[in-house]
Amino acid sequence: MTMAPVIPGPPATSPAPLALHGLSVEGVNQCVHCGLCLASCPTFSELGTEMDSPRGRIFLIKSLAEGRIGLTDSTVAHLDLCLDCRACETVCPAGVPYGRLIEAARAEIERQRPGGAVRRAFRWLNFGLLLGRPRALRAAAVGLRLYQASGLQALVRRSGIARLLPGTLPAWEALLPSLPPAADRAPLPPLTPALGPRRSRVALLTGCVQSIVFGAHNQATARVLARNGCDVLAPAGQGCCGALNAHGGDHARAIEMAKRTIETFEATGADAVIVNTSGCGAHMKGYGALLAGEPAWAERASRFAGTVQDVAEFLAREPLRGPLAPVPMTVTYHDPCHVVHGQKIRRQPRHLLAQVPGLRVVDLPESDWCCGSAGIYNLTQPEMAGRLLRRKVRNIEATRAEAVVTANPGCILQIEAGLRARSLRVPVLHLVEVLDRAYRHA
């Protein structure tokens, strides 16, 4: 373990704006240390250590930027343990832009500590190849489907051989989603026409991983939007929005992906860009800040960000168009972090569910508390992710709901895994699937 000496006291003056890896962290100065964020932070709640709280991490980031501390193993560990769930932003009276601060810190960590050849190759495989090139991802999906359909995965899991894999690979294996057959992975048609009076012309982000693992959500989203008077465009050339890259400290690629996404969607001329995954929506709404440093892009990116809407946010602007068939069951709603905290969308999904006849919605305790999925957190920090998942499952059990409704693929995979581990037969549905069911049976 490396230890750096602490330089006492903040500098008397701070002439240059604070930055890490060229990204501004001036936002640290908005933190007045009131501590109101502490109890809202899942990792602080679990550990009780202030380096693992928002206020503590802001202080570490500030101290790094001021040069009071260096990037030691310990500092990296505390920053890595952050879920980036942004629950602290929801409660912060000072408006500290925490998400941007932690992303800057992660970019700095990557710069200073790229790791060994294996780690670098792994990151290139994920951030560069799979997320950067849709075709590579599709090819990988075929391989994964083969692994699962052939029975090899079942064999690996039964034999316990996965546990012998190094590092966090066992966690990766355990979370591999079961891939749907090719029909569900088929791309959406370029246009799904509106039914009834036309309300709007929207473009759907079909996502990178989303389109492969949860193609059914995209299809349901398109159908529900069409039922509500939208022409739904699904531009073929779209790739990954870059959210996972940005959250993981891969800033340079995140910028390229943002530009490509903006170009692709601008070309559709749609009124709004609809997103049905939480991290992507929150990230795309932040393109303005991401590209603020590039004069040729700054304004364009802000304008684009203004057209991005979460599917629940968009639909809740008007009453759902009927007819809706009853969906007679009791459900509870889990708020994905980057929907509720990243985009401040809390009321809308509940408002939509309340319009489905026969559906009873019971409150989930700590509904806006991270389930531990957090992008790829459950793969990089399996222990903390597991603690938060067990907490989430306990809360779900207490509601006695027949199904969990949420609005993000990562949460669905994670919560399904948690329920499976407890042998609970409670399905986890995307909000649009519930709405789609009501429409299809009408």
Next chain:
Amino acid sequence: MATLAVDRKSALRRELESIVGRDGVLSDPDELLVYESDGLTLFRALADFVVFPTCAEHVAAVVRLANREALPFVARGAGTGLSGGCLPAEGGLVISMMRMNRVLEVDYDNQVAVVEPGLVNLHLSWAVGPRGFYYAPDPSSQQACTIGGNIANNSGGPHTLKYGVTVNHVLGLEVVLPDGELVWLGGKTRDALGYDLAGVFVGSEGTFGIATKIAVRILKKPQAVKTVLAVFDQIDQASAAVSAIIARGLVPAAVEMIDQLTIQAVEDAFGCGYPRDAAAALLIELDGLRAGMEAQAERIVAACRESGAREVRTAADEAERQLLWKGRKSAFGAYGRVSPAYMVMDGVIPRTKLPYVLGRVNEIVAAHGLRVGNVFHAGDGNLHPNILYDPRKPGEEARVVAAGAEIMKVCAEVGGSISGEHGIGLEKSDFMPFIFSAADLAFMQSLKAAFNPTGLCNPGKVFPTKKSCVEAGPVAYRPHAIEERGLAQRF
């Protein structure tokens, strides 16, 4: 700076680990740095270790070890305090209570809950809420601060006006004394026999030991609540309205005042519904029996209107009420939107002096070239001028401290006090002579010596130091302001 030699430090670490476990000890420089301040960043000090006990036996063992090694130690909760009270002396141990955060038992029939000190204040109300109960003391930081920290500072909150402060709600405590002995002070019933040692302990700012279990009263939620927002174009009108309400014999649960700078900050934060152009607003809450509440509310509305309120409205529903309170309770943090740092004062004055003192506060702060936001418990005259500053600008911290001292003097001169609820801690220790004579302070010192003879338990707090940048040296007797006004007499 921490001063332990390397080999002594690693030996101590091993011994602490043998008590609380490997994951219960922090000693890396970056980790200790995070613990250098509480909610008041003006003061900073580094510990040698932060330890995380999970039971009273751990606390006692750590305290005994500290005694053997002659290391200073201090308990810390969520670190939301506003007077530097939980800061370590230079070096020594911070004992974090955050892993002792359970509700141990609740006796609903007798309205008593026994909790651990690291329990978040609001979480107790959440725990007993489903059965119709709540814990009354509600510091503005209640979503994060701990009951243990509330005990140390005898914390108040907006509803103090009607329900009293923490000491009025504590029945007894299990305490690790500064020598490591484990004792109960008070009990779980209302009328414990003997000296009221629980009462002595509450508000002792961590200098009399560390509470490990706390028995508190829980109250039945009121049948009805009514929340009134009164808006004023002049701050003096708002002050007059406070006096008018009290003069009519009305006892609201809370009367809070918020000035324009603060309103604008909280509106930026959460859009709570306070008018941005108001010079001041009063947030007034009534609670209790439904019968008669409407009539009381009307009298309050009338008092506000007669004092010049331009608008008086009642929260239409629970959501609106919650939002208004959210704004009030988030005010300190919201100053982050207008300033990188602030120092909050905690003076108490007679209500009738509000207009005069608020005027003086503004003059003093302006004379030092600084800005101030006011948000406070107007009903009981507990001021919170928040002096805004930028620690990166040379000389500003010193100007803040000087302005703060002058404000404290004004509070003392009008017959008030230097702290209502935040504790003395480090920040106000040098202001104690404004209020207390040398004899008063010497008597308090002798009480402290009875609990804490070695002085290792939270040293450097409460009492004035010679390092003072405000008023140094031994303090000569001065009559207290309330003596001069004939309100109290010395025997």
